[in-house]
Amino acid sequence: MRRLFLFLAIGATAMLSACADGDRPEQERPPVAVVAERVVLLPEQVTVEAIGSAQATRSAQIFAETAGRVTAVLFNAGDYVEKGDPLVRIDDRRERLAVSLAEVAVEEAEQLLGRYRRIEDTGAISASQIEAGASALSSARIELDQARVELADRTVRAPFPGHVGLTEVNVGDRVNDTTQITQIDDRGTLFVDFSAPEEVFGRLQAGETVDLVPYSDPDRTIEARIRAVDSTVAPGERTFTVRTEIPNKGDRLRPGMSFRIQFSSSGQDLPAVPEEAIIWGGEGAYLWTVENGKARRVPLTIAQRRNGRSLVQAKLEADDLIIVEGVQKVRQGQAVNLLDPAVPPPADVRMDSDGASRGRAVRADG
Numbered sequence: 001m002r003r004l005f006l007f008l009a010i011g012a013t014a015m016l017s018a019c020a021d022g023d024r025p026e027q028e029r030p031p032v033a034v035v036a037e038r039v040v041l042l043p044e045q046v047t048v049e050a051i052g053s054a055q056a057t058r059s060a061q062i063f064a065e066t067a068g069r070v071t072a073v074l075f076n077a078g079d080y081v082e083k084g085d086p087l088v089r090i091d092d093r094r095e096r097l098a099v100s101l102a103e104v105a106v107e108e109a110e111q112l113l114g115r116y117r118r119i120e121d122t123g124a125i126s127a128s129q130i131e132a133g134a135s136a137l138s139s140a141r142i143e144l145d146q147a148r149v150e151l152a153d154r155t156v157r158a159p160f161p162g163h164v165g166l167t168e169v170n171v172g173d174r175v176n177d178t179t180q181i182t183q184i185d186d187r188g189t190l191f192v193d194f195s196a197p198e199e200v201f202g203r204l205q206a207g208e209t210v211d212l213v214p215y216s217d218p219d220r221t222i223e224a225r226i227r228a229v230d231s232t233v234a235p236g237e238r239t240f241t242v243r244t245e246i247p248n249k250g251d252r253l254r255p256g257m258s259f260r261i262q263f264s265s266s267g268q269d270l271p272a273v274p275e276e277a278i279i280w281g282g283e284g285a286y287l288w289t290v291e292n293g294k295a296r297r298v299p300l301t302i303a304q305r306r307n308g309r310s311l312v313q314a315k316l317e318a319d320d321l322i323i324v325e326g327v328q329k330v331r332q333g334q335a336v337n338l339l340d341p342a343v344p345p346p347a348d349v350r351m352d353s354d355g356a357s358r359g360r361a362v363r364a365d366g
Helices: 003-020 093-118 127-153 198-203 349-351
Strands: 032-039 040-063 068-073 086-090 155-157 163-166 181-197 209-214 224-228 239-247 258-274 277-281 284-291 294-306 311-314 323-325 336-338 361-362
Touching: 003 068, 032 284, 040 163, 040 198, 040 239, 040 294, 086 181, 093 127, 181 258, 198 258, 224 258, 224 294, 258 294, 284 311
Parallel strands: 032 336, 040 361
Antiparallel strands: 032 323, 040 181, 040 258, 068 086, 086 155, 163 181, 181 239, 209 224, 209 258, 224 239, 258 311, 277 284, 284 294, 284 323, 294 311
Protein backbone atom coordinates (compact mmCIF):
# COMPACT_ATOMS: atom_id res chain seq x y z
CA MET A 1 0.00 0.00 0.00
CA ARG A 2 2.84 2.34 0.84
CA ARG A 3 4.54 1.58 -2.52
CA LEU A 4 1.33 2.34 -4.42
CA PHE A 5 1.01 5.70 -2.66
CA LEU A 6 4.62 6.57 -3.49
CA PHE A 7 4.11 5.67 -7.18
CA LEU A 8 1.01 7.84 -7.48
CA ALA A 9 2.81 10.75 -5.87
CA ILE A 10 5.70 10.54 -8.35
CA GLY A 11 3.27 10.36 -11.26
CA ALA A 12 1.36 13.39 -10.08
CA THR A 13 4.58 15.34 -9.67
CA ALA A 14 5.65 14.46 -13.24
CA MET A 15 2.29 15.53 -14.62
CA LEU A 16 2.45 18.85 -12.82
CA SER A 17 5.95 19.41 -14.15
CA ALA A 18 4.85 18.65 -17.74
CA CYS A 19 1.91 20.98 -17.43
CA ALA A 20 4.12 23.71 -16.10
CA ASP A 21 6.47 23.29 -19.09
CA GLY A 22 3.49 23.37 -21.46
CA ASP A 23 2.33 26.64 -19.92
CA ARG A 24 5.63 28.35 -20.63
CA PRO A 25 5.56 31.17 -23.19
CA GLU A 26 6.97 30.09 -26.55
CA GLN A 27 9.98 32.38 -26.23
CA GLU A 28 10.96 30.63 -22.98
CA ARG A 29 10.91 27.12 -24.46
CA PRO A 30 14.23 25.57 -25.41
CA PRO A 31 15.13 25.67 -29.14
CA VAL A 32 13.88 22.77 -31.22
CA ALA A 33 16.26 21.04 -33.60
CA VAL A 34 14.92 21.12 -37.17
CA VAL A 35 16.06 20.77 -40.77
CA ALA A 36 15.10 23.60 -43.11
CA GLU A 37 15.18 24.23 -46.84
CA ARG A 38 14.91 27.33 -49.00
CA VAL A 39 11.85 27.99 -51.14
CA VAL A 40 12.12 28.09 -54.92
CA LEU A 41 9.48 29.34 -57.34
CA LEU A 42 8.33 27.13 -60.20
CA PRO A 43 5.76 27.85 -62.93
CA GLU A 44 2.41 26.17 -62.52
CA GLN A 45 1.77 23.73 -65.36
CA VAL A 46 -1.76 23.72 -66.78
CA THR A 47 -2.72 20.87 -69.11
CA VAL A 48 -5.85 21.17 -71.24
CA GLU A 49 -7.44 17.96 -72.49
CA ALA A 50 -10.34 18.15 -74.92
CA ILE A 51 -12.09 16.36 -77.76
CA GLY A 52 -12.32 17.95 -81.18
CA SER A 53 -14.12 17.16 -84.43
CA ALA A 54 -12.70 17.54 -87.92
CA GLN A 55 -14.33 19.36 -90.78
CA ALA A 56 -13.29 20.10 -94.32
CA THR A 57 -11.92 23.55 -95.07
CA ARG A 58 -14.66 23.81 -97.69
CA SER A 59 -17.77 21.70 -97.83
CA ALA A 60 -20.98 22.04 -99.84
CA GLN A 61 -24.18 20.14 -100.36
CA ILE A 62 -24.94 20.02 -104.07
CA PHE A 63 -28.45 20.69 -105.38
CA ALA A 64 -29.88 21.09 -108.87
CA GLU A 65 -30.86 24.61 -109.92
CA THR A 66 -33.95 23.45 -111.83
CA ALA A 67 -36.36 20.52 -111.98
CA GLY A 68 -36.15 17.78 -114.55
CA ARG A 69 -35.26 14.20 -115.43
CA VAL A 70 -31.69 13.01 -114.86
CA THR A 71 -30.02 11.86 -118.07
CA ALA A 72 -26.49 11.20 -116.76
CA VAL A 73 -24.67 10.76 -113.44
CA LEU A 74 -21.01 11.50 -114.13
CA PHE A 75 -19.27 10.62 -110.84
CA ASN A 76 -18.78 7.85 -108.33
CA ALA A 77 -18.61 8.26 -104.56
CA GLY A 78 -15.11 9.20 -103.48
CA ASP A 79 -14.06 10.67 -106.83
CA TYR A 80 -11.86 13.75 -106.83
CA VAL A 81 -13.22 16.45 -109.14
CA GLU A 82 -11.95 19.83 -110.25
CA LYS A 83 -13.91 23.06 -110.15
CA GLY A 84 -16.47 23.13 -112.96
CA ASP A 85 -16.44 19.40 -113.65
CA PRO A 86 -19.96 18.12 -114.56
CA LEU A 87 -21.58 15.88 -111.97
CA VAL A 88 -25.14 15.36 -113.22
CA ARG A 89 -26.93 16.23 -116.44
CA ILE A 90 -30.66 16.96 -116.55
CA ASP A 91 -32.78 16.67 -119.70
CA ASP A 92 -31.98 19.89 -121.62
CA ARG A 93 -33.68 19.45 -124.99
CA ARG A 94 -36.04 22.39 -124.50
CA GLU A 95 -33.24 24.64 -123.28
CA ARG A 96 -31.07 23.83 -126.31
CA LEU A 97 -33.95 24.71 -128.61
CA ALA A 98 -34.45 27.96 -126.72
CA VAL A 99 -30.77 28.83 -127.20
CA SER A 100 -31.00 28.11 -130.95
CA LEU A 101 -34.13 30.24 -131.24
CA ALA A 102 -32.47 33.10 -129.36
CA GLU A 103 -29.40 32.88 -131.59
CA VAL A 104 -31.65 33.23 -134.67
CA ALA A 105 -33.36 36.25 -133.12
CA VAL A 106 -29.98 37.91 -132.50
CA GLU A 107 -28.88 37.23 -136.05
CA GLU A 108 -32.08 38.75 -137.49
CA ALA A 109 -31.76 41.83 -135.26
CA GLU A 110 -28.14 42.32 -136.33
CA GLN A 111 -29.09 42.07 -140.02
CA LEU A 112 -31.97 44.54 -139.62
CA LEU A 113 -29.83 47.07 -137.78
CA GLY A 114 -27.14 46.64 -140.43
CA ARG A 115 -29.57 47.55 -143.22
CA TYR A 116 -30.71 50.58 -141.27
CA ARG A 117 -27.11 51.76 -140.87
CA ARG A 118 -26.40 51.43 -144.60
CA ILE A 119 -29.30 53.68 -145.61
CA GLU A 120 -29.08 56.03 -142.68
CA ASP A 121 -27.44 58.83 -144.71
CA THR A 122 -30.00 58.62 -147.56
CA GLY A 123 -32.81 59.94 -145.37
CA ALA A 124 -34.94 56.90 -146.18
CA ILE A 125 -35.10 55.93 -142.51
CA SER A 126 -35.67 57.98 -139.40
CA ALA A 127 -33.42 58.16 -136.36
CA SER A 128 -36.16 56.65 -134.22
CA GLN A 129 -36.25 53.55 -136.43
CA ILE A 130 -32.51 53.14 -136.06
CA GLU A 131 -32.83 53.44 -132.28
CA ALA A 132 -35.61 50.85 -132.30
CA GLY A 133 -33.43 48.47 -134.32
CA ALA A 134 -30.55 48.88 -131.81
CA SER A 135 -32.90 48.23 -128.88
CA ALA A 136 -34.26 45.12 -130.59
CA LEU A 137 -30.70 43.80 -130.99
CA SER A 138 -29.89 44.44 -127.32
CA SER A 139 -33.09 42.68 -126.25
CA ALA A 140 -32.32 39.67 -128.47
CA ARG A 141 -28.85 39.38 -127.01
CA ILE A 142 -30.22 39.46 -123.46
CA GLU A 143 -32.71 36.72 -124.34
CA LEU A 144 -29.86 34.65 -125.75
CA ASP A 145 -27.88 35.09 -122.52
CA GLN A 146 -30.91 34.02 -120.50
CA ALA A 147 -31.37 30.93 -122.67
CA ARG A 148 -27.72 29.99 -122.23
CA VAL A 149 -28.00 30.37 -118.44
CA GLU A 150 -31.05 28.12 -118.37
CA LEU A 151 -29.20 25.57 -120.48
CA ALA A 152 -26.15 25.72 -118.18
CA ASP A 153 -28.42 25.11 -115.17
CA ARG A 154 -29.33 21.74 -116.63
CA THR A 155 -25.79 20.53 -115.80
CA VAL A 156 -24.80 20.32 -112.13
CA ARG A 157 -21.10 21.17 -111.74
CA ALA A 158 -18.55 21.06 -108.93
CA PRO A 159 -18.25 24.50 -107.24
CA PHE A 160 -14.64 23.87 -106.14
CA PRO A 161 -12.05 21.05 -106.20
CA GLY A 162 -12.74 18.22 -103.77
CA HIS A 163 -14.02 14.72 -103.17
CA VAL A 164 -17.65 13.90 -103.82
CA GLY A 165 -19.67 11.65 -101.56
CA LEU A 166 -22.50 9.19 -102.01
CA THR A 167 -25.55 9.96 -104.09
CA GLU A 168 -29.10 8.61 -104.18
CA VAL A 169 -29.72 10.05 -107.65
CA ASN A 170 -29.86 7.72 -110.64
CA VAL A 171 -30.49 8.15 -114.36
CA GLY A 172 -34.23 8.54 -114.92
CA ASP A 173 -34.93 10.10 -111.51
CA ARG A 174 -36.75 13.42 -111.42
CA VAL A 175 -35.03 16.06 -109.33
CA ASN A 176 -35.75 19.66 -108.33
CA ASP A 177 -34.00 22.40 -106.39
CA THR A 178 -34.67 20.60 -103.08
CA THR A 179 -33.10 17.29 -104.15
CA GLN A 180 -29.58 16.86 -102.79
CA ILE A 181 -27.36 15.44 -105.48
CA THR A 182 -24.29 14.78 -103.32
CA GLN A 183 -21.79 16.50 -101.01
CA ILE A 184 -18.34 17.75 -101.94
CA ASP A 185 -15.51 18.25 -99.44
CA ASP A 186 -12.17 19.95 -99.92
CA ARG A 187 -10.23 17.85 -97.39
CA GLY A 188 -6.64 18.52 -98.42
CA THR A 189 -6.50 20.44 -95.13
CA LEU A 190 -8.86 19.82 -92.23
CA PHE A 191 -10.10 22.12 -89.48
CA VAL A 192 -10.34 20.61 -86.00
CA ASP A 193 -12.38 22.66 -83.53
CA PHE A 194 -12.38 22.07 -79.78
CA SER A 195 -13.58 23.80 -76.62
CA ALA A 196 -11.05 25.09 -74.10
CA PRO A 197 -11.72 26.31 -70.54
CA GLU A 198 -11.91 30.03 -69.86
CA GLU A 199 -8.86 30.02 -67.59
CA VAL A 200 -6.50 29.44 -70.55
CA PHE A 201 -8.11 32.03 -72.83
CA GLY A 202 -4.98 34.14 -73.07
CA ARG A 203 -2.63 31.18 -73.54
CA LEU A 204 -3.98 29.84 -76.82
CA GLN A 205 -3.12 32.18 -79.68
CA ALA A 206 -3.21 31.90 -83.46
CA GLY A 207 0.04 30.46 -84.78
CA GLU A 208 0.78 28.28 -81.75
CA THR A 209 0.64 24.49 -81.98
CA VAL A 210 -1.15 21.73 -80.06
CA ASP A 211 -0.97 17.95 -80.29
CA LEU A 212 -3.88 16.00 -81.77
CA VAL A 213 -4.34 12.23 -81.57
CA PRO A 214 -6.99 10.71 -83.89
CA TYR A 215 -9.19 8.11 -82.23
CA SER A 216 -8.96 6.08 -85.42
CA ASP A 217 -5.16 5.89 -85.04
CA PRO A 218 -4.23 6.33 -81.33
CA ASP A 219 -0.53 5.71 -81.98
CA ARG A 220 -0.31 8.74 -84.24
CA THR A 221 0.26 12.28 -82.94
CA ILE A 222 -0.34 15.23 -85.26
CA GLU A 223 1.00 18.70 -84.64
CA ALA A 224 -1.78 21.14 -85.42
CA ARG A 225 -1.44 24.89 -85.85
CA ILE A 226 -4.01 27.12 -84.21
CA ARG A 227 -5.74 29.05 -86.99
CA ALA A 228 -8.17 31.15 -84.96
CA VAL A 229 -9.55 31.61 -81.44
CA ASP A 230 -13.16 32.62 -80.87
CA SER A 231 -13.56 36.15 -79.53
CA THR A 232 -16.19 35.24 -76.92
CA VAL A 233 -16.60 32.80 -74.03
CA ALA A 234 -19.82 30.78 -73.82
CA PRO A 235 -21.59 32.04 -70.66
CA GLY A 236 -23.05 28.67 -69.69
CA GLU A 237 -20.10 26.34 -70.26
CA ARG A 238 -17.38 28.97 -69.56
CA THR A 239 -15.46 27.69 -72.58
CA PHE A 240 -14.35 29.14 -75.89
CA THR A 241 -13.77 27.56 -79.29
CA VAL A 242 -10.32 27.06 -80.77
CA ARG A 243 -9.87 26.20 -84.45
CA THR A 244 -6.79 24.28 -85.55
CA GLU A 245 -5.78 23.08 -88.99
CA ILE A 246 -3.89 19.97 -90.00
CA PRO A 247 -2.59 18.82 -93.41
CA ASN A 248 -4.31 15.67 -94.65
CA LYS A 249 -1.38 14.07 -96.41
CA GLY A 250 -2.27 10.81 -98.09
CA ASP A 251 -5.97 11.55 -97.56
CA ARG A 252 -5.95 9.38 -94.41
CA LEU A 253 -8.33 11.53 -92.40
CA ARG A 254 -11.98 12.38 -92.96
CA PRO A 255 -14.31 15.20 -91.92
CA GLY A 256 -16.29 14.23 -88.82
CA MET A 257 -13.46 12.23 -87.22
CA SER A 258 -12.77 12.78 -83.50
CA PHE A 259 -9.44 13.82 -82.04
CA ARG A 260 -8.00 13.98 -78.53
CA ILE A 261 -6.30 17.31 -77.94
CA GLN A 262 -3.65 17.98 -75.30
CA PHE A 263 -2.09 21.34 -74.58
CA SER A 264 0.31 22.28 -71.77
CA SER A 265 1.02 25.81 -70.65
CA SER A 266 3.06 27.46 -67.92
CA GLY A 267 1.09 29.58 -65.50
CA GLN A 268 2.16 31.85 -62.66
CA ASP A 269 5.25 31.13 -60.56
CA LEU A 270 4.34 29.48 -57.23
CA PRO A 271 6.42 28.37 -54.22
CA ALA A 272 7.48 24.72 -54.54
CA VAL A 273 7.80 22.96 -51.15
CA PRO A 274 8.42 19.33 -50.15
CA GLU A 275 5.21 17.50 -49.33
CA GLU A 276 6.59 16.41 -45.94
CA ALA A 277 6.79 20.07 -44.89
CA ILE A 278 3.00 20.47 -45.13
CA ILE A 279 0.89 19.89 -42.02
CA TRP A 280 -2.87 19.45 -41.92
CA GLY A 281 -4.80 20.95 -39.05
CA GLY A 282 -8.33 21.86 -38.14
CA GLU A 283 -8.10 25.10 -40.12
CA GLY A 284 -6.50 23.54 -43.18
CA ALA A 285 -2.97 23.07 -44.44
CA TYR A 286 0.04 25.07 -43.27
CA LEU A 287 3.82 24.93 -42.90
CA TRP A 288 6.50 26.44 -40.71
CA THR A 289 9.00 29.06 -41.83
CA VAL A 290 12.04 30.31 -39.96
CA GLU A 291 12.33 34.05 -39.38
CA ASN A 292 15.04 35.50 -37.14
CA GLY A 293 15.64 32.07 -35.66
CA LYS A 294 11.99 31.50 -34.73
CA ALA A 295 9.14 29.48 -36.23
CA ARG A 296 6.26 31.17 -38.00
CA ARG A 297 3.11 29.41 -39.13
CA VAL A 298 2.07 30.09 -42.76
CA PRO A 299 -1.34 28.89 -44.07
CA LEU A 300 -1.38 27.57 -47.61
CA THR A 301 -3.49 26.12 -50.38
CA ILE A 302 -2.11 23.37 -52.60
CA ALA A 303 -2.39 24.30 -56.28
CA GLN A 304 -0.50 21.40 -57.83
CA ARG A 305 1.57 18.35 -56.93
CA ARG A 306 4.68 17.52 -58.90
CA ASN A 307 7.50 15.04 -58.40
CA GLY A 308 7.21 14.79 -54.59
CA ARG A 309 6.65 18.52 -54.16
CA SER A 310 3.65 20.79 -53.94
CA LEU A 311 3.15 24.11 -55.63
CA VAL A 312 1.28 26.19 -53.07
CA GLN A 313 -0.48 29.50 -52.80
CA ALA A 314 0.93 31.09 -49.64
CA LYS A 315 2.72 34.17 -48.39
CA LEU A 316 6.15 32.86 -49.29
CA GLU A 317 9.00 34.39 -51.22
CA ALA A 318 11.92 32.80 -53.02
CA ASP A 319 14.69 31.74 -50.58
CA ASP A 320 12.41 31.79 -47.53
CA LEU A 321 13.42 29.07 -45.04
CA ILE A 322 10.82 26.36 -44.48
CA ILE A 323 11.07 23.55 -41.96
CA VAL A 324 11.04 20.13 -43.60
CA GLU A 325 12.02 17.89 -40.65
CA GLY A 326 10.89 18.28 -37.06
CA VAL A 327 7.64 20.02 -37.99
CA GLN A 328 5.60 18.19 -35.34
CA LYS A 329 7.73 19.59 -32.50
CA VAL A 330 7.48 23.25 -33.54
CA ARG A 331 5.15 25.85 -32.03
CA GLN A 332 4.40 29.41 -33.13
CA GLY A 333 7.22 31.78 -32.17
CA GLN A 334 9.44 29.03 -30.79
CA ALA A 335 13.19 29.28 -31.28
CA VAL A 336 14.64 26.69 -33.62
CA ASN A 337 18.10 25.24 -34.06
CA LEU A 338 18.98 24.40 -37.68
CA LEU A 339 20.80 21.07 -37.73
CA ASP A 340 21.83 21.22 -41.39
CA PRO A 341 22.64 24.26 -43.47
CA ALA A 342 19.72 25.38 -45.60
CA VAL A 343 20.14 24.14 -49.17
CA PRO A 344 18.12 24.67 -52.35
CA PRO A 345 15.97 21.87 -53.79
CA PRO A 346 17.63 19.36 -56.13
CA ALA A 347 18.47 20.48 -59.65
CA ASP A 348 15.73 18.35 -61.21
CA VAL A 349 13.11 20.29 -59.28
CA ARG A 350 14.54 23.60 -60.45
CA MET A 351 14.70 22.43 -64.05
CA ASP A 352 11.14 21.10 -63.95
CA SER A 353 12.01 18.67 -66.72
CA ASP A 354 8.85 16.64 -66.37
CA GLY A 355 6.50 19.38 -65.23
CA ALA A 356 4.19 19.22 -68.21
CA SER A 357 3.21 15.62 -67.56
CA ARG A 358 2.43 16.30 -63.92
CA GLY A 359 0.57 19.56 -64.36
CA ARG A 360 -2.95 20.27 -63.33
CA ALA A 361 -5.28 18.72 -65.89
CA VAL A 362 -8.31 20.67 -67.06
CA ARG A 363 -10.82 18.76 -69.17
CA ALA A 364 -13.06 20.47 -71.67
CA ASP A 365 -15.38 18.12 -73.52
CA GLY A 366 -15.85 19.48 -76.96
